[in-house]
Amino acid sequence: MTPSWRKPAGALLIVGLILFWAVLVASFSGSIGQLHPLLQALVYVFTGIIWIAPLKPLLRWMETGRWRA
Structure with missing residues (x-):
């Protein structure tokens, strides 16, 4: 089997989501x-x-390559 590009892309999206959320919450810290x-x-x-x-x-x-079950 060839490795899927979705896993590294998904990992980057997860890191991006965490970064976005942290910046959003920190912007309301005041x-x-x-x-x-x-x-x-x-x-x-x-x-x-x-x-x-x-x-x-x-x-x-x-x-799976699908967003919904």
Whole structure:
């Protein structure tokens, strides 16, 4: 079998997604920093988990070449 180009491309997309999300969340750090510390923790926990949502279709595409099941 020949290696698929989708896996390296998908890995780069994942790194790009992480970079984009980190910059986006960091751009709101001034506003988030003014919140109560417990609320800050909730915001950062939520934003730390939500970026995972687009990974399932991306990983499926990397394996099968399709975006949907």
